Amino acid sequence: MNDSASVAWRALIQAALHRNRSDPGARYIQLATVDPQGHPRNRTVVFRGFLGNSERILMAVDSRSEKIHHIAHRPQAQICWYFCKTREQFRIAGTLETIAADHPDPQALKQRLQLWQQISEKGRLLWFWPEPKAPLAPSEAFVQELSPEQAILPPDTFVALLLDPMEVDHLQLKGDQVYPQLRTLYERCKSGWQQRQVNP
Numbered sequence: 001m002n003d004s005a006s007v008a009w010r011a012l013i014q015a016a017l018h019r020n021r022s023d024p025g026a027r028y029i030q031l032a033t034v035d036p037q038g039h040p041r042n043r044t045v046v047f048r049g050f051l052g053n054s055e056r057i058l059m060a061v062d063s064r065s066e067k068i069h070h071i072a073h074r075p076q077a078q079i080c081w082y083f084c085k086t087r088e089q090f091r092i093a094g095t096l097e098t099i100a101a102d103h104p105d106p107q108a109l110k111q112r113l114q115l116w117q118q119i120s121e122k123g124r125l126l127w128f129w130p131e132p133k134a135p136l137a138p139s140e141a142f143v144q145e146l147s148p149e150q151a152i153l154p155p156d157t158f159v160a161l162l163l164d165p166m167e168v169d170h171l172q173l174k175g176d177q178v179y180p181q182l183r184t185l186y187e188r189c190k191s192g193w194q195q196r197q198v199n200p
């Protein structure tokens with residue numbers, strides 16, 4: 001979907017990323033899921049960009065982590081993203097899709113490989129470490145370097161995660177000459193995206 005309201009919120013995020021580029025935390029987002037018991041679960045992940053020209057948000061996660069079980073059970077999720085410098089919050093709700101090593105679509109597997117290639121050498125190590133949340137393993141198990149062969153292809157633990165947004169809630173604490181704060185809702189419906197101004 002490529003109508004103007006979608007383009008508008010995506011452009012606002014791109015502008016926020018640019019204006020907050022001096023803040024190393026600007027690419028950290030909070031991703032909330034719901035566990036099988038119905039309890040909310042939240043964690044920080046790195047925003048890895050939009051998938052191509054789409055509005056889908058890319059993240060990189062571990063197949064062994066708890067969030068994967070949450071998503072398999074219930075794919076609905078919300079991202080909360082605060083930009084300190086420009087004092088604005090985006091809350092992006094939608095549906096998550098995982099692209100794991102056994103994904104049937106070759107195009108999706110290509111996207112997973114491209115995501116792996118954009119991660120730094122140091123960043124890739126995590127997917128070779130022992131199982132998340134298992135009892136602490138001996139320190140030698142936490143590899144600090146990868147062989148060139150290991151680094152080329154993503155290991156089976158590497159999962160590309162995509163959020164397909166349905167609703168974007170943008171709150172600007174700075175406001176303009178007229179209003180002290182501004183809040184805009186973007187909602188996806190059958191005919192496309194709709195945008196409306198609401199009270200903060």
Ligand SMILES: Cc1cc2nc3c(=O)[nH]c(=O)nc-3n(C[C@H](O)[C@H](O)[C@H](O)COP(=O)(O)O)c2cc1C
Nearest residue numbers: 028041042043044045046060061062065066067068
């Ligand atoms: C600054 C920061 C960035 C992080 N980035 C990621 C990330 O990109 N992907 C990821 O899976 N976990 C990332 N983590 C770790 C997660 O917050 C979390 O601890 C881990 O994914 C396990 O979450 P789960 O048990 O809810 O699945 C990051 C943590 C911090 C503090």
